[in-house]
Amino acid sequence: MRPYNLLRFLLFFGLIALMLYQLRVALIAQTAYSNIAVNKTIKEYQSEPRLLVEYSKENILQGDHENARKWLKKALQANPVYIPAWLTLAELENDSGNTARSLEILEYLDRLMEGVLRWRWEKAMLAYLLGREDIFKADLSWLLQQENLSRPTQKKVLDFAFSLWPEPVELLQEMGKKNSVPLFLHALRIKNRETAEFLWAEVDHTQLEKRQILTYINLLINNQKINEAALLWKEYYPADNLLYNGSFSIPPVKGGFGWRIWPPEGVEVEVQKQDVAKMALHIHFNGEQNIHFHQTRQTISLPSGQNFILKGEMRSKGLTTDQRPFIEVAGRDCSLQSATTEMAEPDQDWTPFSLNFTLPEDCHQGVEVRVRRLPSKKIDSLISGDLWVTNLSLQNAPSPTLQ
CATH class of the missing domain: 2.60.120.260 (Galactose-binding domain-like)
Incomplete structure (x- = not known):
């Protein structure tokens, strides 16, 4: 066999071997990170808390609480303050009838998560599940005061609060006057005129944008509260006659009495x-x-x-x-x-x-x-x-x- 033919032969089989090795690595990785047909041997040596919690949730869905506890224990050994593991464990204990243990975990999390935004909504829902109104009310109120709270989470908090306390007086009492602005803006979004009208008297109007005030005026007009809307309009959109901007000297407002x-x-x-x-x-x-x-x-x-x-x-x-x-x-x-x-x-x-x-x-x-x-x-x-x-x-x- 000529030397260059031998070299080509070795190179070909080398590439085949490399391809098979990469395929094996890919299959192992897919098995380790997939929720379908997870390889039990790889699981045993897994130490990533996030994955261990996912394994436990899979067992919970299957009704295997014993193995679920095992994965959660491993997750907390790897990271003793990994909050999702504690939250999942508290839910597991409650589902298993061990409410006292679940409440202990909740109280521990309440101390551990002071000032922590991430997973706060999940903790609030756990507190609601366990009947700890003091904790979940405090969490909802605290969440609405956070400037970097994501919009989806804010919407969940507000939707939940409005469903729990449909009466405006009770809603403001439970969520606190310091949250009157987000409560008012949510009432506008869902076109709840009664709540918006009540909260308008409690809101610091300097914290509102002009477009938000215009939305409130539109809500009043659409609910046959035209006199109240007109008084508010004249305060923010003064005119020299009964018709607004008849000379078109400023851009049309496209709402209210414009x-x-x-x-x-x-x-x-x-x-x-x-x-x-x-x-x-x-x-x-x-x-x-x-x-x-x-x-x-x-x-x-x-x-x-x-x-x-x-x-x-x-x-x-x-x-x-x-x-x-x-x-x-x-x-x-x-x-x-x-x-x-x-x-x-x-x-x-x-x-x-x-x-x-x-x-x-x-x-x-x-x-x-x-x-x-x-x-x-x-x-x-x-x-x-x-x-x-x-x-x-x-x-x-x-x-x-x-x-």
């Missing part, structure tokens, strides 16, 4: 500069839809039984179809007959308009001022073109005159 702008398909809405001192709301129709447009509007809280006048300016360019945009004032859940301007012309320069209306006595939820366009019933129904609106204002009027 402009709510949610353009449908086929429409683009933006605030656009007209000249040095003039801004306007620009609505562009792309000519692809026969749109029922009403998604640009503002809710306004007004006293019933009084007269009002809405003023503003409009201009248009290239508006098509027999149905073109107009301005409308409509009552919210009351008998106010909608007051509307004339439709915008296909093309017009800046043109002032005014609209008088009287708010009936049964209108207690305010009105909506909105830009509207009705669907066309003609063959040529796909609207295109542009509309601009600005300098809107709403004032009390001496007498109603519909124009």
Whole structure:
């Protein structure tokens, strides 16, 4: 056999041997770290507490408490302060009917984990399971005060607290006034108006962001608490007339008693500069839809039984179809007959308009001022073109005159 052939032969078998060795190592590693068909021999020499606790949980699921205790004992020998091992052991003892031993472990953990965030939720749940209200209440309250608490854990804590104490007074009493902000924000998230309204009086408002206050205002409006919402709105969003930001000089708030702008398909809405001192709301129709447009509007809280006048300016360019945009004032859940301007012309320069209306006595939820366009019933129904609106204002009027 030639020398180079021998070398190739040896190299080939060397690679085969290396491949078989790596395969064996991979199989051992897979067996050691898998929950399926775990090799018992490898387990016996395992000293990693995390894995030992997993082995014990596997035995618990199988009903083998004796072997579960063995793995937990090994885990605690490897690391006497490994908290998951103690937590699992406490649950195991409780399931086995040894509640006294489980309580001893819980009290030990309560001392051991002072100031420790990790596994605190699990300890709180153990305390709840064992009926130690003092410990689990203290843990829940402490958890909410931690700035680096993960959002999933915070949500679990808050969901649990709200389910245990649905009454706002009891909830605040058990969780503590120092947790009023996270409790209030959770009430907003789950749209619990009663709890949010109670907690608003307890919250330090300087700790809230403006967007969070806006969410609270929206919650009040949506729950027919429009007068309370209006008082709060005026405190944080002052205006020089009854309609907010009618000149569009600041970005739309998109909530509360500000402009709510949610353009449908086929429409683009933006605030656009007209000249040095003039801004306007620009609505562009792309000519692809026969749109029922009403998604640009503002809710306004007004006293019933009084007269009002809405003023503003409009201009248009290239508006098509027999149905073109107009301005409308409509009552919210009351008998106010909608007051509307004339439709915008296909093309017009800046043109002032005014609209008088009287708010009936049964209108207690305010009105909506909105830009509207009705669907066309003609063959040529796909609207295109542009509309601009600005300098809107709403004032009390001496007498109603519909124009």
